[in-house]
Amino acid sequence: xxxxxxxxxxxxxxxxxxxxxxxxxxxxxxxxxxxxxxxxxxxxxxxxxxxxxxxxxxxxxxxxxxxxxxxxxxxxxxxxxxxxxxxxxxxxxxxxxxxxxxxxxxxxxxxxxxxxxxxxxxxxxxxxxxxxxxxxxxxxxxxxxxxxxxxxxxxxxxxxxxxxxxxxxxxxxxxxxxxxxxxxxxxxxxxxxxxxxxxxxxxxxxxxxxxxxxxxxxxxxx
Amino acid sequence: xxxxxxxxxxxxxxxxxxxxxxxxxxxxxxxxxxxxxxxxxxxxxxxxxxxxxxxxxxxxxxxxxxxxxxxxxxxxxxxxxxxxxxxxxxxx
Numbered sequence: 394x395x396x397x398x399x400x401x402x403x404x405x406x407x408x409x410x411x412x413x414x415x416x417x418x419x420x421x422x423x424x425x426x427x428x429x430x431x432x433x434x435x436x437x438x439x440x441x442x443x444x445x446x447x448x449x450x451x452x453x454x455x456x457x458x459x460x461x462x463x464x465x466x467x468x469x470x471x472x473x474x475x476x477x478x479x480x481x482x483x484x485x486x487x488x489x490x491x492x493x494x495x496x497x498x499x500x501x502x503x504x505x506x507x508x509x510x511x512x513x514x515x516x517x518x519x520x521x522x523x524x525x526x527x528x529x530x531x532x533x534x535x536x537x538x539x540x541x542x543x544x545x546x547x548x549x550x551x552x553x554x555x556x557x558x559x560x561x562x563x564x565x566x567x568x569x570x571x572x573x574x575x576x577x578x579x580x581x582x583x584x585x586x587x588x589x590x591x592x593x594x595x596x597x598x599x600x601x602x603x604x605x606x607x608x609x610x611x612x613x614x615x
Numbered sequence: 616x617x618x619x620x621x622x623x624x625x626x627x628x629x630x631x632x633x634x635x636x637x638x639x640x641x642x643x644x645x646x647x648x649x650x651x652x653x654x655x656x657x658x659x660x661x662x663x664x665x666x667x668x669x670x671x672x673x674x675x676x677x678x679x680x681x682x683x684x685x686x687x688x689x690x691x692x693x694x695x696x697x698x699x700x701x702x703x704x705x706x707x
Contacts, residue, residue, distance in 0.1 A: 394625045424622045457653045469627050483652040487644025492630045519643045
């Protein structure tokens with residue numbers, strides 16, 4: 394099954410959130426998911442330490458020299474591999490992209506995120522040329538406002554579309570439930586069962602967003 | 616169609632994991648600033664094999680005597696302690 398790499402040389406754009414949302418939703422859909430944590434901040438390992446959902450396996454602490462073999466070991470029929478990369482421009486990023494079926498570049502709707510995120514898009518294009526194969530890639534806007542689409546976001550979406558870059562819709566909305574996933578582990582469904590965490594409405598809206606986003610990713614894997 | 620049926624349609628795609636392919640990707644990345652940022656080893660002398668330190672509280676005159684004896688034998692206090700330990704073990 395496919396190898397999905399979540400990459401951006403900028404930190405704090407929502408790479409780990411994006412990886413956890415996909416992992417938990419694909420697992421809920423019935424896939425066996427392996428998440429590979431390459432981020433020195435160990436966000437995924439911290440999340441997993443508080444409880445992994447069924448069907449999700451974590452491979453922690455994967456560095457530059459182990460990434461290719463870690464992907465190779467995890468890849469196989471019936472499995473989806475999701476790689477959460479570090480938020481820097483490193484060899485680890487270029488190695489992971491070389492082994493990917495789909496690269497997702499999360500970007501907050503800000504000029505700075507767009508500028509730094511575009512370095513990942515440029516790297517993918519260069520690798521496509523060097524390796525002689527197409528590497529499917531898409532941008533997802535993250536931490537967007539649920540109620541209002543800002544002018545900057547509209548402009549960014551237009552610029553990306555004009556540049557021929559695939560933009561995943563829906564974006565990942567800035568929801569407290571996504572942040573709380575890292576505090577409580579598991580998935581949004583297990584959080585919904587615990588009424589002490591947040592209001593069910595907030596989690597429900599996050600789940601609708603997560604499902605629609607993961608469906609959009611699934612469409613790009615076929 | 617159920618979710619699991621849909622996912623069953625997604626098959627593993629073969630990847631070129633050869634050193635040549637990975638090197639090409641690394642080379643392209645390095646030109647764009649995606650360089651090796653794995654943590655470097657700390658500079659300086661490597662630590663020696665593990666040793667332990669004892670901090671026994673003993674009477675001053677005994678401490679002075681041990682210190683003088685070690686100095687006379689051109690030994691550290693640790694080396695002299697080991698020597699004494701071995702001598703005591705042999706004497707048992």
